[in-house]
Amino acid sequence: MNQNFMIDKNLIRKICDYADLKDDEIVLEIGAGAGNLTAELSKRCRNVIAIERDEQLVSFLIKRFKDANVSIIKGDAVRISFPEFNKITANLPYSISRKITEKILTHKFNTAILVYQKEFAEKLTAKPKAANYRAISVIVQASSEVEILDYIDRKVFFPVPDVNSVIVKVVQKFPAEENFINFVKGMFNRRNKILGNSGKRAYELTPDEIYDLWRTSENLLSK
Template sequence: MKVNLATETKNILKKYGLHLNKRLGQHYLIDDSKRQKILSYADLKDDDVILEIGPGIGTLTIPIASRVEKVIAIEKDKKVATILKERLKDYNNVELIIGDALKIDFPYFNKIVSNLPYKISSPITFKLLEYDFKFGILMYQREFAERMIAKPGTRDYSRLSVALYFMANIEILDYIPRSAFLPPPKVDSTLIRLTPREKINGTFERTCRALFQHKKKKARNALIESFHEISKEADPREIVDLIDPGLLEKRVFTLTPEEILKISNELKKIIQCH
């Protein structure tokens, strides 16, 4: 008789005496229908090389490994990695890397499928987008996913929303309740498809950072107050006064991504001429 995913997960945790740490974001998926949806959206092919960050005990790793050329699984918790290694003993196409995904270079991959540790959602997303890959099927905290696609003028609109507007196409695929995890987190989750677009330049990134440190202020004041994020050498007021004043009178959270890009491009030209 086939054991369901929730029972299988509890049995593995009991067998190895593993206590999950909520502080480290260790919440394991126990809803098999949601797991099947993730695998379906991943559109797994024989020649795929899949990157998985935070594989845990292999809830996704094992079914993925049976369908693709290779899985690269990066697990930070050494005890969990030991359990995963034992569960993978019949699979010779999984490269298990024990380490911090934020600190290591990723080997080649063409897709990523991950229930990401929520604590590193933002930095790991930007790191992933430094690489070339087809798409990712990724699980995020629902609140974070809503910030990823937030529109100008809304409460959730942020530097993240602006940067990702240019860097990736983001499609919400499914909402996953907290009851689908063990232990249940305090928030619901969202499954998204992340498809890379283009790399953004450093000035744009720094301009976003400077502006959104003061998102309710007028853009002019926000830039002057946090100009050190853009340049430590140029005089803030002297530079900012050369930018289209019509843009700078707007409050930061009402600026569209295109307007922020325009401000960034003007800043880049002005600074280069100084």
């Protein structure tokens, strides 16, 4: 997986400011890289749990933060289990953005400050009937409040990426259940099908309407 490291101190401080960290909070950081964001996070919270899959970077991080309030986990964030945390930060490669976002949403947390490719972030905030309204739009908007906070200059990363990035804030209302995620994906796999008595197709329904349909179906199945 190619990584683009944050090298701009102003961007790093901005992400931490958006996270509004408290002294007693635990922050999960996905993709710690060289630890530039990790270092700033560690100054503002009780503990940082930093996940990194690259073996050389993990060795570097362990040495860099041997005396700090930072716990390093070596592994693929898509596959490993997450410990408990209050808030989360991540600089996510486009290739795993959807999978990681779905995984994050199934866990209980307060706030996530996430750096995404611009096109993916716009899917997260897309509205019904929009060309980029997808299953992930519904999953995140039904379970959380989501907004694009800022657009990022490519030059604040090394190496400079080919895509534009944005900072996204996700404030969780409740954890998304796996059954709900699978239900939404199934609906969008048949996006032109008229759904029940609604007279609408999946891409015409709001996230709340789809969530209500799922709750109704779950209640019927439990009887």
